[in-house]
Amino acid sequence: MKKGPVQNIVLAFFTTLAFLLCGCSTMEQFCQRTGTLSDASIEISAIHRGLEGEDDVLSSRQIIVEANEIFQNNRGGLRVRGSTPVLIKNCRVYGNGRSGLRLERHADVLILYSRIYENKTSGIDVVDAKRIGIRRSELFRNLTAGIRIRDEIGAILTKVQLIDSRMFLNGQAGLFVSPNPGSKVVVDVSGCEIFQNRKSAVRIEGSTILTARRNTIFSNGSAGLFAISHDDFFPVIDVFENKIYFNSRAGILIQGGVTGSIGISNNWIYNNYESGIVCGIGDEYHTKYSSLGIYHNTIVANGSDFEGAGIRIDNNGTMDIQNNIIAYNLRAAIMTYHCRDASHNLLFANGQTPDYRPSRDYSFLIRRLQYGGCPAKGSGDILADPLFLDPDRYDFTLSDRSPAKGMASRLEIPYFAGFRNRDLGCLLVPGVNSHGGNR
Amino acid sequence: MPHLEKILSILVFFCILLSPPPILADGCDEAWQWLQEATALSDNSPRQEFYLDKALKACPDLVEALVSLAKVHLKQGRLDEALEEFEDAKIRILSSKTIMARPGSRDLLADCMLNIAEIYRLEGKLELAASQYTALLAMFPNYPAAQNRLQYVYKRLHRFDFQLPPYYRIVTNPSFNRISAFPMPAGKALFDFQFRYWRQTADITQDMFDEYVPMFYSPEERDVRIRVWIMGLRYGVTDKFTVGVVGKYFWKTVHVDLGAILGEDKTAELDASGFGDTVLMFKYHLWGRRKVHLSIFNLISLPTGDQNAKGRDKHVWKQEIWHWIPLGSGSVDFMPGLAFSMATGPVFTNANLSYKFTNGKNVGDEFNIGLAFMYQFNPSVYGDLEFNYRWQGHVRRKQHIIVMKGRPEFYSPWHIPAGPVPIDTWLTDRGGNSFFVSPSLQFFVAKGLKLEVGAKVPLIKQDEGWCEDYVIHAGFSKSFF
Structure with a gap:
């Protein structure tokens, strides 16, 4: 009744x-x-x-x-x-x-x-x-x-x-x-599904401590996850094992923030209409003290129009970008402010250019484009096809022949001690929750 | 209650005026309810599918329900059914003015087309998917979802294999300040060839000489025309370290005005040619961001040019006239410097700061500041405007000068008749400040092949000593990458 x-x-x-x-x-x-x-x-x-x-x-x-x-x-x-x-x-x-x-x-x-x-x-x-x-x-x-x-x-x-x-x-x-x-x-x-909201799926400000794990975040009208600092108060975020896709802006947009003990790790971030992960666009004050650790993410096919790198860092903060697979993004794989924050990543087919092969004409341009114009490549980086199992069906697990297998650097982070393999990219298939629905 | 009737009639009138037109049939109200229930579920479950079926049964024209049902089938992996439903919905939207008049119908149409393409993609039919995305973008050019998926599909189809991206542009060196902060790619080379011509004049006065030289009847101006061919090769040893070698071939002509000696308008042309000094270039990329770069460099000049070269003229005098026309400095010189480059939009800015250390013979110390702005008119044409400041130190040069002896020398041990007397001595050219403006154009005519033409115009010239007039520049470069 x-x-x-x-x-x-x-x-x-x-x-x-x-x-x-x-x-x-x-x-x-x-x-x-x-x-x-x-x-x-x-x-x-x-x-x-x-x-x-x-x-x-x-x-x-x-x-x-x-x-x-x-x-x-x-x-x-x-x-x-x-x-x-x-x-x-x-x-x-x-x-x-x-x-x-x-x-x-x-x-x-x-x-x-x-x-x-x-x-x-x-x-x-x-x-x-x-x-x-x-x-x-x-x-x-x-x-x-x-x-x-x-x-x-x-x-x-x-x-x-x-x-x-x-x-x-x-x-x-x-x-x-x-x-x-x-x-x-x-x-x-x-384990949440957060989708089709008019603005961001998750927006946090100031001194918020956010742990987001195994969520599916998609088709939101702004960024999948948006963190912004207030005055001198920075959000602390640990975002791991999530699927973040089809969002109208970046997958993860951080305008001032720091990562915790796990960082932004083990996520699939794909087909967002701006960059996969962005830190620091537009507000220098709030972003110069940002400190992010970005590890073992698979970041694929982000961007539209003329906007969208795999990872875009436009601030003066401290960044550590390691062991990610970044492929098929519109402008570049990694665009960092310092041109020196990344290592041990696999980059492939970013920018509207041919695939990288050392023998190809203008191969240095293609390589540079992966780094958003930065001249040098990071140590341990691989420029090769990651050989995803079925990327056309949004399955970004690695095939057995993938060059990303066993190439990751060792990270002194307790969270990663639980993973046996040392592959680049996401170490598991993230973000399936118990409710069903969009997977 | 006449007023009440009036008020009521006005209210009724406004109600009729403002009420939305009937869009759907009566059964469709119920269908909307079912659709709302289904949307509230949004879990792609059989229950949601059931609600949508109910909605469509109640109102077959409710295309929103059809699209939602197709989406559920798509998420459930029932691609054929989904494709059929999306196609059906698309045709219904396009063929019905009533539906097209509804708010949001264009979004619905775009959604249908996007999902049709999506199904093709999931089925591995990437060509079909690309054509759908293209058609969608033809109708909705700013649809980010379609832009996003299309670039991926194009990439998978290798559509970009033979092109550079439209927003990419090759950063080129300025025509005169030829050192940019961008390093060469590792293992790649650049060859360039230039021709330059300029005229250089300077006064010659008594106080410039180390010893007393009577100047009563001697030339009062030096006038040299210089042609130089420059060949350079640069190579990227690593992505940060570039080496280069630059060779020069000179042809210098000295014009000697003999009017003071001969009393008539007569000019002697003395020329010398040969290889000049060779320059080794070492450049290291010190710091860089995406569009801003800073490099340090050092140019080491090796004395491969003949410092004692002479120009001769046999046609003016009964005896041979000659003149020192050095082609090299005779010393190892160093020119360390900084190069700064910045690319912003269509403008590329390059700045150089350098100091040349010499022993002051034949070539003096130099402090140079160069600022170049390069504008890309189109992918093949760059305009270059450079501003060059230079401070020059004093330079000592060997000078062979002929003075006219007015009367014979009888009192010396040797009889010296009246007439021209050659004297070998040293003179000192005083340094000073110069400022040039240098416009040029660069044309990319083929892959890696660039032609360039320009001029260097002196706005401020040092009062004394050598200083160029107009410098004409032409050249080409070929990159091997």
């Missing part, structure tokens, strides 16, 4: 009140008392197993909002304030006059299996929250961002975890994080 908007608000209010009055401390207690879910314990324990090391998360939920439709309210759909742990599960939150969910002031909320859509601002608005988990949920067609995370008070460490969720067709970014200077947001995005 559908509940009206007023009913929902009243229900939410009274359930909160009931918790406080009854002094229930666990979710199981709530289920038994309300009787809304006779088999909740079974289902929740199943989810519980999937939470990987956060065993206390579900068991500590004191408020549960489950199987509700919260829709067409004049303002937000549901507002959670304070540190009482809340579980929102199997809900549909849509058509509300502001955000679907507003989670604020130390909120500790876990959202499971919910669909949040067509709200008039963002799907979920996170303001000064403490800990937010979003799993296997869908946020789509919200008028602004799918999820917007910000803080007004400052000095609160907000942790947000998005796992196996989908954010699509939102009016702005899929995920938009903009903390105030001085406060910090830690965001973990794993």
Whole structure:
């Protein structure tokens, strides 16, 4: 039975009140008392197993909002304030006059299996929250961002975890994080599909710490991932094992930022309409302290019109570009500011020129074009066909005869210690999530 | 309530005016709902496919649903069905004015064509895919997705095998400041040949000589015409290190005005020719970004030219007249310098800064600043405008001068009759500042073959000492890469 908007608000209010009055401390207690879910314990324990090391998360939920439709309210759909742990599960939150969910002031909320859509601002608005988990949920067609995370008070460490969720067709970014200077947001995005948003799939600003792993990010109206610094606060990003493709601007656009312990690694970044990875276009101040590690990516066929290199670095920061395969990009493979940041990469067929062969006429021009005009090639670089298995079908795994096999330099990064092979390019097939859909 | 009726009728009128025209049939409202449900899924699942089927059954003209269904089939790998549906949708859009009138229909058409090409690509039919992308770009020239995929397909089809990209341009050396900061590619060579002609004049006065020379009846001006053929070969040892050798062949003609001696308008022409000094070039690419480069270089001049060459004329006097016309400096000279090059748009800027260390004999020290702006008029023609500043130090030269002795010498041990008396001595040319403007044109006439023609015009000349007048320049170069 559908509940009206007023009913929902009243229900939410009274359930909160009931918790406080009854002094229930666990979710199981709530289920038994309300009787809304006779088999909740079974289902929740199943989810519980999937939470990987956060065993206390579900068991500590004191408020549960489950199987509700919260829709067409004049303002937000549901507002959670304070540190009482809340579980929102199997809900549909849509058509509300502001955000679907507003989670604020130390909120500790876990959202499971919910669909949040067509709200008039963002799907979920996170303001000064403490800990937010979003799993296997869908946020789509919200008028602004799918999820917007910000803080007004400052000095609160907000942790947000998005796992196996989908954010699509939102009016702005899929995920938009903009903390105030001085406060910090830690965001973990794993196994998500983020697509067809009007702007970037993920946009982070200021002192955000982003870990994006095994996501599929495609067909967004701006960059796949956009990081920008605010004043002297730089985002810290680790982006690895993702598929990033068909985005209208760069695959990854960093206008000020630094990479963490893993860096931008093991991604397939292909067919974006500007460059594959860009750092520092347009804002010298914010980019001169950027420091990026770009390792083991397969970057293919980016660019349109006259724009688009595999990796384009236009700043004075510190760059380390190693062990990537960069092929078929429109202008060049690597365009760096210093002409000296890259080594041990395989470059092939970048720029609208013939394939490189030393004996060919103008071979030096073709070679130089791979480096965006830089005269020297990086040490350990290979200029040869990487022999992808089936690039026409977007399969960029390496065939057995590939010259990229076993040619990688050794990186002293713990993350790579888990990979046995020393091939160039992405060391695995990234970004397949559990939801199916676009692969 | 007459006002109420008026207000109501006005409201009704505006409602009719502003209401959207009926676009679809009644069943299509339901179909739109199904389409929205399918879009909300966007997971290419059988459920989404079911919703789209329902939408199409309710409203077969809802081409948006057809395109969405085709996309689902494409993602599911059912390429034949998808192709058929995209083709169907494309024809429906193109053949229906009603559909074309709908907002977003052009995007839908572009989407169809893109996906048709995409299916061809997935099936390995790259030629067909390329033709679809091309057709799409003919209709929507700024469609980035089509541009992106087409360049990939062209690459796979080896369409670029015989061309350089349109935005690529060969960076060329300036005609006079011939050292740019761009290094030669490793293992590649460049040969160039130039011809230059200029006239050089300088006064000759008593105070220039080391010893006293009576100048009552002697020439007061030196006038030399110089033709030089220059052959150069450069080679890239590594991508950063370039070596080169430059040989020169001179033909110099000295014009001696004998009017003061003979009392009539008579000029002697003394000429000498031969190889000049050989220059070795070493250039190292010190620093570079994509479009900005800096190199250091050193030119070492080896004294292969004859410093004691003489020009002779047997036709003016009963006895032979000769003159020192050195073809080389007679010393090893060094000219270290910096070269800076920058390419921005169609303009290529080259700057040189160098100092030449000499022993001051025959050739003096020089400090040179050169600035060249090269503009690419079209892929084959460059215009070059150079500004050259030069400071020259003092130069000592051997001078053979003939003075007219007015009366015979009777008191010396030897009888010296009146008439011309040759004197061998040294003179010092004073240095000074010069400034030139040098326009030139360069033509790329065949692969790696460049012709060039230009002139060097002195705007400021040093007051004394040698300084060129107009320098005429012509030459060609051939690159072997």
